[in-house]
Amino acid sequence: MCMHAVNGQNHSLKQVRRREIIRAGTTVEQMVRAIADMIVTGRMLPGDRLDEISLAARFEVSRTPVREALRELGAMGLVDREPNRSAVVTNVTETYLHSMFEAMAELEGVCARLAAERMTVDERRMLEIDHRASARLVHQGAEEDYAVHNTEFHTRLYRGAHNEHIYELVTQSRARLAPFRRAQFRLPGRLAKSYDEHDMIVTAIMRADGAAAAKAAYSHVEIVSDASVVFASAREK
Amino acid sequence: MCMHAVNGQNHSLKQVRRREIIRAGTTVEQMVRAIADMIVTGRMLPGDRLDEISLAARFEVSRTPVREALRELGAMGLVDREPNRSAVVTNVTETYLHSMFEAMAELEGVCARLAAERMTVDERRMLEIDHRASARLVHQGAEEDYAVHNTEFHTRLYRGAHNEHIYELVTQSRARLAPFRRAQFRLPGRLAKSYDEHDMIVTAIMRADGAAAAKAAYSHVEIVSDASVVFASAREK
C-alpha cells in the first residue's frame, strides 16, 4: 500500500505541534543540550546506553535528528559510538581519567596565569567579591550552593584569560570530566579546603602574579586524590 | 506512482557496489576524514560552501550520511553550520585566529615540558635522530619534505608528553589552525630558523630541562608574526 498522501498529512500535523514547543535552536541542538546536560549532571552515568529508538520516542522526533545529536555528542567526547552498536555514555580507563585531570590542571594553570596578567579591574573586583561571598556558603555547609559558586568561579578564571580558543578547550574538557567528579563537595572538610585554595588563586590574581596564580590553580585541581576518589563512583555501574 | 518494490532492488545493488569500495570504517567516518583532509590540506579554503547535495553526489551516497559527517565536522570546528544554511569551511576573525595561535603555543609549551620530563630513552633518541636528519632537508631547501618532517616532529612532542587527553586537545587545535597557516615554509630563511628552534627544543628535552623546553616550544609557535602573515591567505577568498 502506498501512503504518500497520508504521510504528508500526518507530517504536517506533527510539524505544527512541534513548532509550539520550540525552546531555542533546532531540534538537534536542543537534544544535544538536553542529553549533554543529563550526562554532565549525572542523571545518566558512564556506561548507560542511549538507543536511538528510545531517544526518538522520548523527544517525540524521528531517529534522523537523534542520530545527528548522538554524532555530535560523540564528537564532543560525551558518548562513545561504535558501528552497529548503541551509543553509550563515555566511560574511561583510570589512565585516561588521570590524563584528563592532568590536562585540566594544566589548562587551569594557564588560564589563571593569563587571568592574573589580563583581567580588567572590573573582572578582578567581581572575582574577589564573589569569592568573599562564598565564605558564607562554606560556614553554612551549603554544598549545593557552593558547587554552583565553584562552577562560576572557574568560569570567571577561564573567561579572564581573554582567549576564546582556550576557553573552548577548557570548557569542553570540564564537560567531559564532569561525569567523573560527582560528589566532590561531600567529602568532609572539602568545602573549606576549596575556599582556601580559591583564596590563594584570587590573591595571586589581585597581585597580578601570574606564576603564583598558575601554581595555585594547578594544585587546586588535585589530580591524584580526586582521580582515585572519584573513579569509584564511575565504576558503580 | 509507488516505487517501494523498485527501491528495495535498487538499494541492494548500491549496497553491494559500496561494499567493494570499503577503505576503513563506516561511510560517515570515511567522509569525515576525506572532507577534513581537504580542509586541513587547503584543497578547500575557509568560506567555501559544502552543500549536502553536491557532497552526496560526490561520494555517491544519500544526504543522510552526508549530514552526519557535516555535523561531526561542525563539532570539530572545521566547518560552520547554521540552521537552513549550507555548511561552510570555518573562517575566523583575526582575534580568534590569534587566540588559536596563543592556545597552540601554550599547549606546545606544556607538551614540551612534559616531554622533557617523561620521554623514554627511545623516544628521546628517535626525536634527536629525526631532528638531525632534517638538517639535510634544510640545506636542500626541500620545503615539502621539511613540512612533513615538521609535522612528525611536533607529533613526537605531543606524544612524548604521555598524556592522552592533552594529545587530543593539541591535535584538534592543530587541525583547526591548519587552514590558516598554509605556505609557512615558503618565507625565505624560514626553514633554517625552524630548524634552529627545533634544535633548542631538542637540546632542552635531552637535558630533561622542562622549563627550557617549554619556553623554546612556546616561542617556536611565533604567535604574532605567523598570525598576521598567514591571515592574508585566509582572506583571499
Add this chain to the structure above:
DNA sequence: TGGCTAAAAATTGCATACACTTTTTACAGT
C-alpha cells in the same frame, strides 16, 4: 539603470522505509 517584489528553483530539516547487524529468545540435544 536601479532597486523592489513575487514566483521558481535550490537546499535544508525531518519522517519514514527497508536492508543489514547485533542481541535476545526458544528449543533441541546432551
Add this chain to the structure above:
DNA sequence: ACTGTAAAAAGTGTATGCAATTTTTAGCCA
C-alpha cells in the same frame, strides 16, 4: 540443568520523500 544454535526481535545504517526555508530569477515600476 547446560550449552549450542537457529529463529525472532530489536536496533543501526542509509535511501527517499515531502514540508519549510533560503536563494535565485524574472518581471515590474520608478
